[in-house]
């Protein structure tokens with residue numbers, strides 16, 4: 001579903017590689033956790049898969065299409081690390097706006113928005129209030145709802161749990177499991193290792209732009225002998 005072939009990225013001619021010789025294949029329906037310390041290259045990699053950044057070398061295909069193609073935009077959803085939402089719009093107006101970009105009919109959108117907000121347990125009283133007055137967790141939920149508005153086949157989530165309280169994290173975890181049960185392919189960046197341990201079919205650890213570990217959670221933790229946190233610390237401090 002997602003194929004990265006020998007991807008490298010330098011932001012400028014004399015900068016070091018932010019991502020170096022990264023190859024990765026994510027099959028349909030997989031939940032993949034992309035882990036790594038700050039500055040390792042997670043967001044850069046995700047933005048190349050979304051067509052928002054161009055690799056310096058290497059090729060990427062998303063469901064057989066170039067990430068830059070218009071086709072690919074129809075079947076992907078993206079939750080960015082720093083979601084900038086229109087603060088003068090209400091949640092409902094913002095989500096209608098996002099859905100209309102995809103050409104989803106109004107009646108259908110109404111149902112989707114109500115379903116998403118319910119699944120994310122977004123407070124009903126806030127739906128018609130401007131986003132500018134929301135808490136971080138509320139904005140995070142609207143960011144997630146916008147990522148799913150087009151019912152994407154592939155969902156890219158950049159740190160979806162960061163800044164959430166334990167209840168919010170549980171809701172996002174449940175949402176990811178629900179999306180998996182719907183056959184979606186999910187690629188997420190995270191630092192929250194115990195959540196990744198529970199959710200992921202496979203994990204990859206990136207350090208200084210290089211993929212240094214790849215495998216199922218059971219493989220990398222040696223069938224649970226170690227925690228994912230032990231493995232992560234071992235690998236990044238090597």
Ligand SMILES: Nc1ncnc2c1ncn2[C@@H]1O[C@H](COP(=O)(O)OP(=O)(O)OP(=O)(O)O)[C@@H](O)[C@H]1O
Pocket residue numbers: 011018036037038039040041042043044045081
């Ligand atoms: N727009 C940019 N211009 C120049 N360098 C950049 C740019 N964005 C990222 N970098 C560099 O690329 C490297 C990887 O950054 P990236 O944001 O991909 O890391 P990350 O793994 O997502 O980190 P974090 O966990 O902090 O979000 C870093 O060294 C960073 O300084």
Ligand SMILES: [Mg+2]
Pocket residue numbers: 042043044081158189
């Ligand atoms: Mg990042």
